[in-house]
Amino acid sequence: MVDIGLFTQIVINGLLLGGIYVTIGVGFSLAFGVLEVVDFAVGEYVMVGAFMGAVLAPLFGAEGVFVIPIVLVVFFAVGALIQPLIHHVTTGDRPHPLLMGLVFTFGLATFLRGSVLTIFGPNSQDVPSSLLTGGIEVPGLGTFPVVRTVTAVFGVTGLAVFMYYLYRTRGGMAIRAIAEDRTNARLMGININRYQSIAYGAYAALTGSAGVFIGMTFNASPGMGLQYTAFAFFMVVLAGMGYLPGVIVAGIVLGLTQSFTAVYISGNAVLLVLFAIIYVVLLVSPAGILGKGEWAT
Amino acid sequence: MSDVTGGGSGADDAADSDDAAGADFDGAQRTGDVPTLSATDVEAGYDQHQVLHGITFESRDGVTCIFGPNGSGKSTFLKTMNGIVPVWDGTITYGDVDLTDEKPEDIVTHGIATLPQGGGIFASLSVEENLNVGAFTVDDADAIAERKAEVLEVFPALEDKLDQKARELSGGQQMMVSLGRAMMTGADTFLLDEPSAGLAPRLVDDAFGLIERLVDRGAQVILIEQNVRAALRLADYVYILAEGEVQFHGPPEDLSEEDELMELYLGL
Numbered sequence: 001m002v003d004i005g006l007f008t009q010i011v012i013n014g015l016l017l018g019g020i021y022v023t024i025g026v027g028f029s030l031a032f033g034v035l036e037v038v039d040f041a042v043g044e045y046v047m048v049g050a051f052m053g054a055v056l057a058p059l060f061g062a063e064g065v066f067v068i069p070i071v072l073v074v075f076f077a078v079g080a081l082i083q084p085l086i087h088h089v090t091t092g093d094r095p096h097p098l099l100m101g102l103v104f105t106f107g108l109a110t111f112l113r114g115s116v117l118t119i120f121g122p123n124s125q126d127v128p129s130s131l132l133t134g135g136i137e138v139p140g141l142g143t144f145p146v147v148r149t150v151t152a153v154f155g156v157t158g159l160a161v162f163m164y165y166l167y168r169t170r171g172g173m174a175i176r177a178i179a180e181d182r183t184n185a186r187l188m189g190i191n192i193n194r195y196q197s198i199a200y201g202a203y204a205a206l207t208g209s210a211g212v213f214i215g216m217t218f219n220a221s222p223g224m225g226l227q228y229t230a231f232a233f234f235m236v237v238l239a240g241m242g243y244l245p246g247v248i249v250a251g252i253v254l255g256l257t258q259s260f261t262a263v264y265i266s267g268n269a270v271l272l273v274l275f276a277i278i279y280v281v282l283l284v285s286p287a288g289i290l291g292k293g294e295w296a297t
Numbered sequence: 298m299s300d301v302t303g304g305g306s307g308a309d310d311a312a313d314s315d316d317a318a319g320a321d322f323d324g325a326q327r328t329g330d331v332p333t334l335s336a337t338d339v340e341a342g343y344d345q346h347q348v349l350h351g352i353t354f355e356s357r358d359g360v361t362c363i364f365g366p367n368g369s370g371k372s373t374f375l376k377t378m379n380g381i382v383p384v385w386d387g388t389i390t391y392g393d394v395d396l397t398d399e400k401p402e403d404i405v406t407h408g409i410a411t412l413p414q415g416g417g418i419f420a421s422l423s424v425e426e427n428l429n430v431g432a433f434t435v436d437d438a439d440a441i442a443e444r445k446a447e448v449l450e451v452f453p454a455l456e457d458k459l460d461q462k463a464r465e466l467s468g469g470q471q472m473m474v475s476l477g478r479a480m481m482t483g484a485d486t487f488l489l490d491e492p493s494a495g496l497a498p499r500l501v502d503d504a505f506g507l508i509e510r511l512v513d514r515g516a517q518v519i520l521i522e523q524n525v526r527a528a529l530r531l532a533d534y535v536y537i538l539a540e541g542e543v544q545f546h547g548p549p550e551d552l553s554e555e556d557e558l559m560e561l562y563l564g565l
Contacts, residue, residue: 170433177419177430184417186401187379187410189434189482 009142010259016144017217018255019152023159023210024228025235025247025254027203030166033179033242034199037086037101043229044112045075045204049211050220051116053127064127064216065150071212072205079204080197082108087196109225117222124221127212151213158206159248165202166244175199179242227271234274238281240288249290253277331358331485331517332392334378334409339387341377348373350541351387356486359533360508360518362549364525364563370541371521372414375488378519379411380404391486406434410484414491416475420464424455427463427474431481440483448477451510469500476507486517493524505531525563537562 024042031039052071053064060066089104090097132150135143166172174195177185182192211220214228235254239246254274261273281289334356342348348370354363365371376382378389380401389396391407405411410431419427428448432441449456452473458466463474472492479487489508493501505527511518512531522528529535535552537545539562545552552559 170429173422173426173430174433176422176426180419180421181417183381183401184413184419185430187381187405187413187417188430188478189402189405190430191402 005142006263010263011256012142012144013148014256014259015252016148016152016255017259018252019155019159020210020213020217021155021231021235021254022248022251023155023162023206024232025239025251026159026162026244027206028232029236029239029242029244029247030175030179030199031203032236034175034196035083035086035090035101036097037090037105038098039232040102040105040229041109041112042207042232043225043227044109045207045225046211046214046228047220047222047225048112048116049075049208050127050215050224051120051125051211051222052208053212053215054125054220055120057128062128063131064129064212065132068154068209068212071209075208076201076205078201080201082204083197083200084193086200087193109229113222113225120222122222124219124224126219127215129216132216147213147217151217154213155210158209162202162206163244171195171198230271230274234278237278238289240290243288243290246288246290250288253289331356331515332394332408334391334486334517334519335389336374336378337388337390339374339377339389340385341373341382342385343373343382347385348541349377352538352541352543354536354543354546356517356519357534358517359512360520360528360531361534361536362520362522362528362532363536363538364522364528365538365544366562369538369562371538372490373541374538375411375490375519375521378404379409379488402434405482405484408483408485409488410479410482410486411488412475412479412490412492415495416471416492418463418471418474418478420462422463423460424463424466424474425459427478428481431478432483435481435483441481444481444483448480451480452477468496469503472496472500472504472507476511480511485515486519487511489518489520489522491521491523493522493527501527 024046028039028042031037031042049071052074053067056067056070057064086101086104090101094100129147132147135145136149137143164172166175174185174190175198177188177190178192178195178199186192214224218224231254235247235250238250238253257273257277258270261267261270265273336352336354339352339354340347340349352370352374354374363371363374373382377384378396380396380399380403384397387397391409394407396404396407396409399407401411411417419430422430428445429441432444435441435444454470455473455477458470463471466474492504492508496504501524508518508520508531520528520531529549529552532549535545535547535549536543537552537558544562545558
């Protein structure tokens with residue numbers, strides 16, 4: 001017997017969670033498209049973002065949400081500075097550029113995780129969010145927890161701004177042209193270093209601030225990153241490599257799957273279920289659930 | 298913005314008004330005014346492997362063809378001129394501008410546009426976006442609008458397709474997008490890397506027809522082509538490359554007398 005009230009509550013929680021995952025997945029997918037790098041560091045950006053919330057907010061005696069502007073600026077700057085290094089190791093005379101990119105970002109991920117572990121120790125920390133407690137009752141539906149709702153609103157807003165930039169501005173057009181063919185983009189006068197830096201910086205900024213919200217929803221712990229790297233892979237494979245609209249669907253599927261698995265099976269089984277889904281999708285439709293990925297034939 | 302393209306900056310508009318008559322494309326009526334793209338003793342290659350062993354070259358009015366067997370270095374040479382392949386030794390100049398160490402994204406601003414092999418259009422972008430990418434280095438919105446109108450006048454078939462993704466177009470229309478995009482840069486010199494490659498045979502004549510139109514508008518065209526017979530009909534000057542060196546250069550009339558050369562390098 002399925003409890004309808006519980007069921008709708010799980011759907012609400014899953015959708016709200018999906019909103020923030022989408023922002024991570026879209027950035028990750030864009031980094032893959034523009035820089036041709038599978039960014040292993042994505043989950044560690046989430047982790048570092050969460051820790052910035054946990055450490056900086058008490059320092060100012062403020063809420064986690066108020067450090068978002070700082071996180072955005074710091075992550076954008078760091079991302080824009082890291083991009084030339086990624087570009088350097090994935091281009092030129094090097095054999096296996098994709099592997100070089102993996103090794104580089106895997107090293108970056110290990111470095112970030114190790115640094116946070118060394119400085120702050122292994123314990124998880126809370127990101128202050130006392131203003132965002134409780135929930136909003138919606139009769140007939142269920143409760144919208146305030147933290148998750150604000151998180152989802154941020155996710156959807158961040159995504160909208162990002163998509164607007166990508167599809168409605170000159171710079172976004174340049175980034176999409178680069179994603180399709182770097183050399184031809186250069187021949188049209190596009191400074192690829194500049195726009196690749198903007199793209200990677202924007203992705204890092206979105207991912208880091210998503211980390212603050214995830215930290216508020218759960219908590220910040222040095223080991224949390226790997227899970228979000230796995231989530232990013234899940235979304236991009238499910239969406240079809242390089243197909244941005246698919247990432248939105250995949251992020252929502254991810255949120256719902258996590259939510260349902262945690263309630264009906266176990267919180268520990270989430271990754272198991274996700275990868276079971278991935279294997280089935282890869283076997284049945286390698287170009288993603290919508291069949292429109294780069295590998296679509 | 299090209300300094301040889303009159304209609305570009307607002308301040309020049311008045312001075313140019315008598316010579317930019319009608320809806321003619323920027324480069325029109327300017328035969329003879331286009332700077333010479335020249336290479337002197339250019340050496341280049343990939344990794345440790347040298348491909349070009351001292352190429353000296355000069356673009357001429359009309360179509361300058363570069364022929365040569367596979368692996369002769371003609372495509373590599375074209376890429377030294379647009380900046381994709383770095384020059385090891387020697388110089389490349391455009392008029393009095395030294396391009397030797399310039400990057401591709403800067404070279405296009407001097408008025409040199411490339412049509413990469415296969416057209417190089419951005420398939421996931423709309424046709425209009427492809428044209429806008431061509432004008433990426435142009436800041437003057439009026440100049441962009443003017444050139445777009447001009448491109449649509451030359452290729453009216455694109456008018457209804459502006460909002461479609463470029464990948465949805467036919468091969469011939471994609472060729473038009475590629476040429477139109479190059480025209481949007483405002484270039485006076487066009488580097489064409491085997492425009493007929495990969496085109497259906499019935500489209501090859503169309504492609505060469507489009508190249509003729511560029512020339513009629515006063516542009517200089519540097520053309521690499523495997524389809525030697527078809528390209529010779531357009532050629533005003535011919536270079537033959539083999540093993541990274543210039544084996545012959547001269548007007549096409551001279552070439553027909555060099556039977557040995559034709560057979561040896563061009564298989565004619």
